[in-house]
Amino acid sequence: MKMNETENNLPEPTKAELEILQVLWEFGPSTVRFVNDQLNMQREVNYTSTLKQMQILTEKGILKRDESQMKHIYIPVEAEEKTKVQLLDRFVNTLYKGSASQLMMQLLGNEKTSKKEIEEIKRLLDSME
Amino acid sequence: MKMNETENNLPEPTKAELEILQVLWEFGPSTVRFVNDQLNMQREVNYTSTLKQMQILTEKGILKRDESQMKHIYIPVEAEEKTKVQLLDRFVNTLYKGSASQLMMQLLGNEKTSKKEIEEIKRLLDSME
């Protein structure tokens, strides 16, 4: 088994792939041109590099594309939520042996987590009753 | 800047490196032999591969080692907590734009997060008042 595959056999998105996914999550199905422009707001990257990445993502089954137009439209196969849940699950398992509360403790101990955030979390929990 | 370096210039541990760190976190300072044996409970890996990784980790300053014995003893330079906080921080920023409460929502929506865990988190928050 490849190192970058999980037990349920889904390939783990790499860093560059995640960048692309995030654009698609934020703006919805897009062309390579659009994604590339977005990426270039953060860092310089060649159009064909982005194109290649998105083709690879499609090969991997992480993206699908509408080829009915000349400008292909790329769409994530899985919903944002589902992908993030998978990544989060893997993260919790890897670093915290699956203990969500342990992760929480660090989150709350981190000064970068603002009081406002903490209040929001409390409301969330209360509303779950 | 290398892709795998953060803004504060600390090298991000790779997957294989993280595996080794986790053994050291769990069992304390150890020899290569011990770490390798632990890893081999999960997957097959050659002794010299583990050795090399640990040497690289030492070069990077992530581990230090006691060479006073023939069997070198390897020790993480940073505490487990500190390293995990860094990784968590990066994770939240990357996937949740820094919003801890958003991460929480997914954690709580995940059926793998047990009721027991949720209760624990609540107690934690209450005790923070």
Added chain:
DNA sequence: TGCGTCGTACGAAAACTATCGTACCTTTAG
């Protein structure tokens, strides 16, 4: 003393990831 075992050192291959140049096709303006 000689040999098997166990250790480290380290270069190089293998695997994986990221980037880019080039070729070539389609559309459109003139």
Added chain:
DNA sequence: CTAAAGGTACGATAGTTTTCGTACGACGCA
């Protein structure tokens, strides 16, 4: 019709990470 602009395809290269073979030194013991 033709040139320019903009699109996809894809091989090659570069960069990074992971794995391993080989060399060789320490130790223990028959």
